[in-house]
Amino acid sequence: MKPVELLEQWLKARLPGEAAAWLDKTAQALRQGSDRDFYIAVSLVSRKIGKSDLGLSQAELAQAAAARPGWDPRDWSLDQAARVLLLLAPGSDGPTFSHRLDQLCITADIGELVAFYSGLPLYPDPPLHKLRAAEGIRTNMKAVFQAIAHRNPYPAEQLEEDPWNQLVVKSLFIGLSLDPIVGLDKRSNPKLARILCDYAHERWSAGRPISPELWRCVGPHATGEMLADLGRVLEKGTDPERKAAALALASSPDPAATGLLWAYPELSVAVTENKLSWQAIANPA
C-alpha cells in the first residue's frame, strides 16, 4: 500500500464520523481545487480533526516501513497525519508540490510546520525539497527541528555533508537525543567528528555537561587527539560517558584505540560481550 493510502486507512479507523467525512470530502475536492481552497483546507485541519496522538500499533508501524523504507510515524498526531494526507491528496508533480509547500510554510503555524517537515520522506521528487529541509533545520522552534531530525529518513538520504553535520551538532546543542536520527552511523564523517570534539572541549572549558551520545559520531573516525579525548572521558567521565567512550573506542579503526580500552578491563569486557548499546545510553532507565 502507498503511504497516502495508509494515512487514509489509519485516520478512518480513528476519527469520529463527522471528522472522517470532512477529511474524505476535502481530500477528494482538492484533486481539482484552487490554491486558496488548498491553503484553507490544510489550516482547517486542527479545527476539524483535533490533535490527539495518532497512536499507531506495531503492525501499523511495520506497514509504514514497508510502504516507505525508514518511515517511522510513531510520534505523529491525528492533525499531523491529516495534513500530510491533504498535501499528498492532489497527487501533484514535484515542482507544483514544492511551490505549494513553500507557500504553506510561509504562513504556517507551529503544528503545521511540524507536519510539513515530518512529511518530507513522502513527497514527490525528493531532491527538490533539500533547501526546504535545510531551512527547517535553521528553525529556533525545537518541535519543528525535531520533526526533521527524529525518525525522519529524509535528511540522511538527501542532505549534503555540511547541512547533515549541522543537523547533528544542533541536535546536541538544543538537548535532543541523537539515537532517533535516522542514518546517524551511516552518515558519520571525519569533519563531523572533528566538530564534535571541538564542541566537547568548549563544554569542558565552560564546565558544562556533554551528552554521552556525542562520542557515537566520533568513534568511527577517532585517531590521534580524538583518542586522547576519549581517553580523558574514560578516566574522568560519568558512568554513561565512560560507557559511551568505550563503545566509541570499539568502533575506531585505529589500533591504538584497542590499547586504550584494554586499560579498563571491565568496560572492555562489557563491549566484547555486547552489554553496552547506544540505545541504552540514549535512554537511561
Place this chain on the structure above:
Amino acid sequence: MRFIDPHIHMSARTTDDYERMAAAGIVALIEPAFWLGQPRTQVGSYIDYLSSLVGWERFRAAQFGIRHYCTIGLNSKEANNEALAEAVMEVLPRYLMKEGVVAVGEIGYDDQTPVEDKYYRAQLALAKEFDMLVQVHTPHRDKKSGTITSMLVAMEMGVAPHKVVIDHNNEETVKEVLDRGFWAAFTIYPNTKMGNERMVEIARKYGSNRIFIDSSADWGVSDPLAVPKTARLMLDRGIPQKDVEAICYGNALQAFGQSGQMKEEHWLNPEPVDQRRLFEGNSVLRGQAPRVGEVPAVDQRAGEVVFK
C-alpha cells in the same frame, strides 16, 4: 488565582515580562495583530508578522508555561494605506483558520476615515464568512461616537453582538456597549486610558457581567502585569472574589472561548502530543535549565501581585 490577559502585544516584550507574567499567575493571553509603532510599507512584512503570531510567539510563550492565542486582522491605522490594505486582505484568509486564532482583530476605527470604514466592513464580512468572533479597537479620539459607530456597523453587517468584543472602553462608553449586548473590555494603562483605580469603580457600578480587562501592553509605556495588579486592587477594595475572577479570567475565556480555539484544558490538562511539542524545549532559554511547565520562581518585582 489564575489570570488571562486578553489583549497584549508580546512581540514587543521581553522574556523578563513573560517570567513576571507567569509568576503573577497569567496562564493564557491573546495577542491581537496590530501595527509596529510605525506603519508597514510592504505586504511581506505583514505576512512575516502574522506568521510570527501563529508560530514563533506562540512557541516563545509556551516556554514560560503561558498559552498564547492571537487575533488576525488589518488594523485601522494601516488600513489607511489602500494599496497595502488590498494586499493584506488577500492574505488574511490564509491565517484565519490557523490553530489558536480566536477572532478577527484588532480591527475598527482610528481616525474614522472612509478607507478605515471600508476595511472594517470588509473584515466583518470575512468574520461572517469564516464564522469568527471580532475584536474591535475603539478610537482614542472622538471615542464615544466612534465606539457607537463600530457597534452599529457590526450589527449592520450581520455580526451578532455576543460575537464581538469592544475594547478600550471607559466610563463614557461602557453603558452603551453593555446595553447593546456586546462584550466590554477595558485596557488598564498606566497614566492614560483607564487606570486601575477607575476600574475598581466600574466593577462596583456595573458588576462583572460581560466585562473584562486587559493590559494592551506593547512597545509603548505599558504594564504587562496590569491584569493581576488590578485584580489585587479590586480584592483590596472589597470587590467580591467571584467578580474579580470573572473580570480577570472567566469572562475573557467565555467570550473568546466561543471560537472553540481557547479552552481551559489547554493549560489545565494539555494533550500529550502538545505537551511533548509545545511545552517542551528550551531554545529561548539559551542554556539555562528549561522550565518545562513549571511556574518560574517568584521574582521580587512580581511579588506584590503574586496570588498564592
